[in-house]
Amino acid sequence: MEPLKHPEDRFARDVTMPLEPEEHLTQLDLLRSFFSSDPKSILDLGCGAGRLLRPLRETGHRVVGLDHDERALAWAAQACGTRDELVQQDLRDATQPFLNGPFDAALLLGNTLMELVSPAEVLGLLHRLEACLSDEGVLIIEDIPGLYWPLLSSGQWGDGEAEGIRMVWSDRDMIFSLREGEAVQDDSPLHPDEPLRRLWSESLLQTVLHQAGWESSPGEHPLLRVARPVRSVRS
Known part of the structure; x- marks a missing residue:
């Protein structure tokens, strides 16, 4: 193991x-x-x-x-x-x-x-x-909603890179992905095969x-x- x-x-x-x-x-x-x-x-x-x-x-x-x-x-x-x-x-x-x-x-x-x-x-x-x-x-x-919507409304959550993580949002829904490592340089729209999360x-x-x-x-x-x-x- x-x-x-x-x-x-x-x-x-x-x-x-x-x-x-x-x-x-x-x-x-x-x-x-x-x-x-x-x-x-x-x-x-x-x-x-x-x-x-x-x-x-x-x-x-x-x-x-x-x-x-x-x-x-x-x-x-x-x-x-x-x-x-x-x-x-x-x-x-x-x-x-x-x-x-x-x-x-x-x-x-x-x-x-x-x-x-x-x-x-x-x-x-x-x-x-x-x-x-x-x-x-x-x-x-x-x-x-109570934990994370305040971060969105205050501007702390948004498209872009911070502390080695890139947050990428859908342009049609409250869905996003977190990209790390080599993928952090990828600022393209969401890929259909990457892990997604819903706010x-x-x-x-x-x-x-x-x-x-x-x-x-x-x-x-x-x-x-x-x-x-x-x-x-x-x-």
Whole structure:
């Protein structure tokens, strides 16, 4: 197994620590507080190398980790000391249900929501999650509009290069790509084969939630936002 730390390896960096270190610690504290009453059954979607999975397991929760990448899961197993309840599955695959439930909560954190570019993908994800959550189960996401729209409106996010990263935006939608390394010199429009992200607006997020029969509103901290199925719709 190759080592986890690759300073120049963007994939290794992203699956290990997709947030700034201080944001990670804050988010982990928020989750520990949210789950403080008793042990929970949790589904970590896009668990990566176990950034949240390992400390939540150590706190006494049952956490099932799901990721599409075998390399990330191998690192998560290495961190946890076991491959048990680590599932290789693409959360975008609408044909695959989420097994091993019911879950008290599902986590979609580490900016994973932004990697779901298509609203239809998120709509399908919410329907599949509803089927695997307990009666009071919730989905926990980051408040993407609250975290990142202020950066856009203040001019900190825009086309161009800064600190070795080039941000390239679509001219038709709130979709962008981050180019690093040799690609940072490429200022051409978005390529169809490069990884894309969506800067979710509050209005689009609410539209998709409503279509799925879910509800959510910004919480006290943008690193933890709770969404839940509308109970009358579920019954």
